[in-house]
Amino acid sequence: MTRPAPKQQRSQATVERILGTANTLFAAHGSAGTTTTQIAEAAGVSVGALYRFFPDKHAIGEALADRYLEVAAGRFGGVIDGVSALDEVPDALREIVAIAAGLALDHAGYYRLATELRPDQAGSVGFGVRSAMVDTFEGLLIGLGDEQDATVRRAGITLAIETVRHTLATCPTTEPARSIVISELAEMVVLYAERRLMTGEPPENAETGT
Template sequence: MARKARNPQRQPVQDRSRQTVGFILEAAVQVFEAHGLAGGTTARIAERAGVSVGSLYQYFPDKQAVLNALGEAHVADAGARIADLLARIGTAAPDLPALLRAVVETALDLHADNPVLHRLLYEEGLLTPDLRARVEAMAADLVAVVAALLDRQPEVRPGDRRLMAWFVVQTVEHFAHRLVIRPPAADIGAAGAGELVHLLHRYLTG
């Protein structure tokens, strides 16, 4: 059954209200990291944020509403980063290694900023259907741009550019998740970006 999104009860208009909401959301991530989803109660979130539970409930009716707000912020951030990436690689028309590194580093940075939240939203299925649809739409836009860029790369082997771009985007997402959310040994993680770029380069050039 699809989860119905709950929005904050009171929309923060004034700077102080927006600051309070920011404190609550930042505290929520810290509490979920320390206590897990089940132990991340609204009381603990309010205490960590330095506000009363009543103040928290002015903005969020329950814990699910807090999670939904975190998901909304995460997807908005992802959209901004992908838009910036598309602008950079679309304008510069980089060579193939530079193109791949830009895609890989954007994905790694996005995952690394908040691995606990990323794990909650994706591994534990807390991303709402609407937000998941927005994420899929962003991924589709990225595939289309990468496919067009691959078509301009003379070293890319013959083949379906859109299919290749889809595999690039999906591979980057998978390994970014593994490298950041479920990190391997430190020496592997440190070399991960370069190895992923090398893997994709070999795949695309044959």
């Protein structure tokens, strides 16, 4: 196995330092309150060195989104791979919400950026993440035999994902308030999934026509 050259190792270390610093600054001040100069200074690199890797703040935000997605996909995948039947989905969802809550703390900068622009808006760093997550959970349900209308299913999955993201983005950071909110969030998502995503049962007004 070929070892990375020292220059490559230094470059990777610089990128990680920049991203770690940006994650912290974006979490505290948002995109509008953070400049590339501030990120470079806090990371201990020159502005020129930062621009070698990232042409602007948006590129840094995209890199944070990519890093979040890579970690999230690995952790969620470990749970999803263990689901073999639709009736196992509720317990998996509770575990996934708990994992997502931990990721929201570790990737607070990404979460802050993802709340500044809706995921369906141009330039939103959350767009690619949301699309990948919807595809993943849609594939899970289809693979488990879900047969409801594809458009309804995808809309429901998107709603559930956005509910989790928005709640975690505004969730208290102190205990016990945080744990209470996360527990209630998990139960809300599970109840919705059991009634709508797994059975396709329509809302009452759709049944009565009112």
